[in-house]
Amino acid sequence: MTPRRASYEGISLYSPPAVPCRVDLSDNTNLFGMPPAAEQALRDFTPSLITRYPVSYAPELKKALSAYSGFEASWLTTGCGSDDLIDCALRAFLEPGERIAVPEPSFSMMSYFAKVNGLQYTPVPLRSDFEIDVDGLLATGARLIYVCSPNNPTGTVVSRAVLERLVDAAPGIVLLDEAYTEFASASHVDLARSRPNVIVTRTLSKAFGLAGMRVGYAIGRPELVAEIEKARGPYKHSGLAERMAIAALTEGVSWVKARAEDAKEIRKRLVAELKAQGLEPLPSEANFVLVPLPGAPQVAARMRERDVNVRAFQGLAGVGDALRIGCGPWPLMEAALQALREARR
Ligand SMILES: Cc1ncc(COP(=O)(O)O)c(C=O)c1O
Structure with a gap:
């Protein structure tokens, strides 16, 4: 057996x-x-990036992300793609058996992450204008509500007033996935600062051209980030991925x-x-x-x-x-x- x-x-x-x-x-x-600076970092890699562990919890990468995002390093954590950060956040904030609510259609991996973390998954259809259904999401009683904007696969965005209503009424975390933010007219990342229950995930896989290197990041209040880091563990990306990401974030913007x-x-x-x-x-x-x-x-x-x-x-x-x-x-x-x-x- x-x-x-x-x-x-x-x-x-x-x-x-x-x-x-x-x-x-x-x-x-x-x-x-990918940014030429990242390609250069790939050519310049030193063997110690391969033979030694990277520094735990990626402080240099956080520094580069801090300069790019405007959030202090203590508000940031990084992961093996934003996939990994979503997975870690679910593990960090929910006990098995608890519920997440996800607009439908949206990022198809969400039901998978719910299953592998033993969570109940409740899809809530988007409205006919492709706006999220705030009341429907709240009615699920979910302890974590996921919102993707711009949304994969529709490409549509959540409007500010609607998102604020959701965040302010949600009983738990709102996880805002901004994987495609660089292509959008607006970001809602400031909600991570102004609200105690918002975590924003982003990635270097899309606009930054580093999907194969697997680097994502999350932004939230330090006390939320600290919980995600417990689920994440110390070594999430390779030293080489870190160097390429830092080059992209500093010289490649x-x-x-x-x-x-x-x-x-x-x-x-x-x-x-x-x-x-x-x-x-x-x-x-x-x-x-x-x-x-x-x-x-x-x-x-x-x-x-x-x-x-x-x-x-x-x-x-x-x-x-x-x-x-x-x-x-x-x-x-x-x-x-x-x-x-x-x-x-
Ligand atoms: C909405 C959304 N979130 C997250 C991801 C995960 O990206 P990555 O793990 O490469 O950061 C994707 C990838 O397609 C996506 O479309």
Whole structure:
């Protein structure tokens, strides 16, 4: 008999279709690459980064993040991607059996993290205008409420007044996921300072182009951050990942900002082209666009035959079938638009 935790029965691994394609627009990473300063740090790595442990709790990385975010180091913690920080926060603040509430559709890993932490998971549909349903979320009685803005996969954002109402009435933590904040018109990170129950997670996987290095961070009051650090443990990223992240955060910020502006410009052009094909993409403030399209999985399969990979969703709540298309250099968008045209014929 395989020794096994009863609640782990039926948990399947997250495995989005990994089809090697010339044009891969499926995972919202930075299609422009990474900041040259980070690449230089990779070339300059010293063997001691490999043979010795990194300094525990990543103080140098926190210093760089502090300069970038405007929050003191004691308000910051880092993790192996923001995935890891979400997982750690759930473990830090909730006992097994407690409940989290998550708008639907939203980041698909949330139900997975709930399961592996033994938590009850309650999805609460977005309203028809793609705003979160504050009363619905509060009615769940959840001790932690997750909000993603810009939201994956819709690309839509939560409005300030709605978020404030949620935060001020929530009985526990509100975890605000700002993985795509660099592409948005506004951030709500200041709520981490002004409210005692807000934690904001962010990542270097998207605008910073370092998805493979696995570096994310969380912002919150020092007493909240201290709890997450208990769940996190001392060594979360490699020394090399730390060096590359520090280089990106210190010398690479102007590159990151310029490429984020490029992605926003391209998003506008992509939306116009999709509309010209008779489609109605959702209003996005992320580096991707969600396009409702009946039969999206079949269309995506035909696009893959044309060497273009986009993420297909089937029966998303309030949306139906849809394609999520990442924004990158225009020649990639042209390839995607052409493949989409052909796949829909
Ligand atoms: C909304 C959202 N949050 C968090 C993540 C996790 O990113 P990472 O673990 O690379 O920081 C993703 C990745 O796609 C995401 O879309």
